[in-house]
Amino acid sequence: MHSCFATTAGGLSELCREELISLGATEVKAQPRGVAFQASEEVLYRCCLWSRLANRIFLTLLETTLSNQEELTTEVAKLDWSQHMDAFGSFAVSFSGKGMGIDHSHYGALKIKDGIVDHFRERANSRPKVDTINPELRVHGHLNRNKLTLSLDLIGYSLHQRGYREGQQVTAPLKENVAAAILMRAGWPEIAKQGGCLYDPMCGSGTFLIEAAMMASDLAPGLEKAERMQLNFWKQHNRKLWNQLIAEAEQRESEGLRHLPDIYGSDASHKSLKIAQEAIEAAGYADSIEIKQMTVEQGSRWGDWQAGLVVCNPPYGERLGELEEVKQTYLELGNYLKNQFEGWHAAILTCNPELGMYLGIKAKRSHEFANGPLSCKLLRFDIEASAHRAPALKGGINLAEQVQQFFPDLAQSEGAQMVANRLRKNLKTLRKWATKNKVHAYRVYDADMPEYAVAIDYYHTQEAGEWLVVNEYAPPKSVDRGRAKKRLNEVMAVLPEVFEIDAAKIIFKVRERQKGTSQYEKIEENQEYFTIAENGTKLRVNFTDYLDTGVFLDHRDVRAKVASLAQGKSLLNLFCYTATATAEAAVAGAKSSLSVDMSKTYLYWAQHNFWANQIDDRKHQLERADVVAWLQEKAKDQSMQKFDVIFMDPPSFSSSKKMEGVLDIQRDHGWLIRQAMALLKPDGVMVFSNNLRKFKLDELVQMQFAVQDVTHETMPQDFKRNSKIHQVWLIRSKKND
Numbered sequence: 001m002h003s004c005f006a007t008t009a010g011g012l013s014e015l016c017r018e019e020l021i022s023l024g025a026t027e028v029k030a031q032p033r034g035v036a037f038q039a040s041e042e043v044l045y046r047c048c049l050w051s052r053l054a055n056r057i058f059l060t061l062l063e064t065t066l067s068n069q070e071e072l073t074t075e076v077a078k079l080d081w082s083q084h085m086d087a088f089g090s091f092a093v094s095f096s097g098k099g100m101g102i103d104h105s106h107y108g109a110l111k112i113k114d115g116i117v118d119h120f121r122e123r124a125n126s127r128p129k130v131d132t133i134n135p136e137l138r139v140h141g142h143l144n145r146n147k148l149t150l151s152l153d154l155i156g157y158s159l160h161q162r163g164y165r166e167g168q169q170v171t172a173p174l175k176e177n178v179a180a181a182i183l184m185r186a187g188w189p190e191i192a193k194q195g196g197c198l199y200d201p202m203c204g205s206g207t208f209l210i211e212a213a214m215m216a217s218d219l220a221p222g223l224e225k226a227e228r229m230q231l232n233f234w235k236q237h238n239r240k241l242w243n244q245l246i247a248e249a250e251q252r253e254s255e256g257l258r259h260l261p262d263i264y265g266s267d268a269s270h271k272s273l274k275i276a277q278e279a280i281e282a283a284g285y286a287d288s289i290e291i292k293q294m295t296v297e298q299g300s301r302w303g304d305w306q307a308g309l310v311v312c313n314p315p316y317g318e319r320l321g322e323l324e325e326v327k328q329t330y331l332e333l334g335n336y337l338k339n340q341f342e343g344w345h346a347a348i349l350t351c352n353p354e355l356g357m358y359l360g361i362k363a364k365r366s367h368e369f370a371n372g373p374l375s376c377k378l379l380r381f382d383i384e385a386s387a388h389r390a391p392a393l394k395g396g397i398n399l400a401e402q403v404q405q406f407f408p409d410l411a412q413s414e415g416a417q418m419v420a421n422r423l424r425k426n427l428k429t430l431r432k433w434a435t436k437n438k439v440h441a442y443r444v445y446d447a448d449m450p451e452y453a454v455a456i457d458y459y460h461t462q463e464a465g466e467w468l469v470v471n472e473y474a475p476p477k478s479v480d481r482g483r484a485k486k487r488l489n490e491v492m493a494v495l496p497e498v499f500e501i502d503a504a505k506i507i508f509k510v511r512e513r514q515k516g517t518s519q520y521e522k523i524e525e526n527q528e529y530f531t532i533a534e535n536g537t538k539l540r541v542n543f544t545d546y547l548d549t550g551v552f553l554d555h556r557d558v559r560a561k562v563a564s565l566a567q568g569k570s571l572l573n574l575f576c577y578t579a580t581a582t583a584e585a586a587v588a589g590a591k592s593s594l595s596v597d598m599s600k601t602y603l604y605w606a607q608h609n610f611w612a613n614q615i616d617d618r619k620h621q622l623e624r625a626d627v628v629a630w631l632q633e634k635a636k637d638q639s640m641q642k643f644d645v646i647f648m649d650p651p652s653f654s655s656s657k658k659m660e661g662v663l664d665i666q667r668d669h670g671w672l673i674r675q676a677m678a679l680l681k682p683d684g685v686m687v688f689s690n691n692l693r694k695f696k697l698d699e700l701v702q703m704q705f706a707v708q709d710v711t712h713e714t715m716p717q718d719f720k721r722n723s724k725i726h727q728v729w730l731i732r733s734k735k736n737d
Contacts, residue, residue, distance in 0.1 A: 010370030076115025156230035196308025203265030206276030218256030334359035354504030569644035579606030
């Protein structure tokens, strides 16, 4: 088996992981910059030939840990390069990453080149030549601190370059592998199998059309340039197997072309259509794809089309100029879809998601994509009457957009203005405090006026600026539903103006009494993450998919306290959630840590928090376990590591398939504390926190240990209006007299 790594465009790692599994890869793990996997020789070749989503595929030759900078050259020289290239061949080296004093990619590549040359000089008294333009083999080195990974680039170019655009001068086209990923997300492969057709009403240079045809005709995306891949120059290349797979791919294409569904495109630009036609002919689909010059406003279907998929990448704002003109384009596109494509599916890629409101069709799902440097969102629709937007608010996370669209004058009502005045008053104080203390996420309002029972949290993200998250406290049955709904809408109506923020960036949720696993349940499936800064640490937040965002804002000062206590020390974080406290402690200088939680989702999220801060996961480890069972086992284990600092912030109630029984923090906290204290060093300290409003600390705990209530000093400025939101204690072993 070979260890391999496939790089891919931003946001495509998970899709690429699924694709590689379908091609036969094993031990497949999605990572921020690509996918690591294991593959047999045949599977590796299939991945090179058939991956629609990968950019490059690397074969790992060496993984080692370096002690110093010079070992980069000596370790490379130890590798038996004669198994991979001839002494009289040519090669090039690329390099990424940093570490061991190597901060420049050119210098890192030079050190690796020296190692390869030294190897051949010592053994063959000759050396291969360096050819940066057209080498026979490309070697890639990646250094993560002191960990070196050395690989062969089996392709030699980015796989998104299918070959049908060679010689074209196309301005900023949609990358081919991104287009393929969008078609996969939109369900095109299944639609094509059922005979549905595809139409792109703004086809531009034709990327969607060609990629859709390649999928539907079962054409291997790497087939056109298979003989130019650099694996052909690798000494261990199995030419017989490679030729067999190429022949198989050619046979599959021949069969697939007989079942190719109808594919159509149109565009207002004659120039774009000329470029599209050239690419379509180069790809071999001149008889299969039909294109026509036509604006969306003029739009009408030509011919007998089987219901299928409409997909397009509308022009971005900078191409159209004024925002109002962009909005008009979306309005026309929405009308075209509703009037001509009832019963179809649609997928619209946009860099300005709020424009989706102007389509007049409710999106059923959305997905994050990156097209080069641009962050985009794919909006997916079922074009049917029930999805057409109607002047009735159905709630959901986009409630602010609905209020703005259907009740544009509500912000001027007496109740709305009363809310606006209170918000402005709060902001006047909080903004000064937040700026002074470098706080980028804070609570602005927390049911200050009881009849307007919502909590409003402000976030400033590094990627997308300002966001608001509004949580409604579910009203009791005694409150008139109509009045409660009107008051909620009044709050949502004033937020865009008061905060000077787009309604699309105001997220609404309903917060009810926590029961069982409710705090972990998904409410959306957008997988859209952003970054906020807190106490010098980057933390990942998700505003839409879960009830909580990944960061408990009321614990901001608790996290700072834990980080301060853990400087230069070991930390155990129990019920760690997304391990934000661990991340801050690690950044602040904690020597080591172990963070335990039973949620796979949140530990994966925690790993991303670690990656964002370049935290060494050998010193700072994550463990998935039922914390209650884990404590029961580890507290009895005499060989178990003891910790300087323990942070425990359990949920008030919790149950899951993985947990035996139900955790009730009021009932069970005494046992939890005693078990955890068995893992604390004699001079260590536990930080114990919980959010149960009527919580009472166990009297036996107070007698058995030295307990200090630090609730007041860990209550941030923005939560002082609600002093019962959490309680925090420092717990230490009592000193023997």
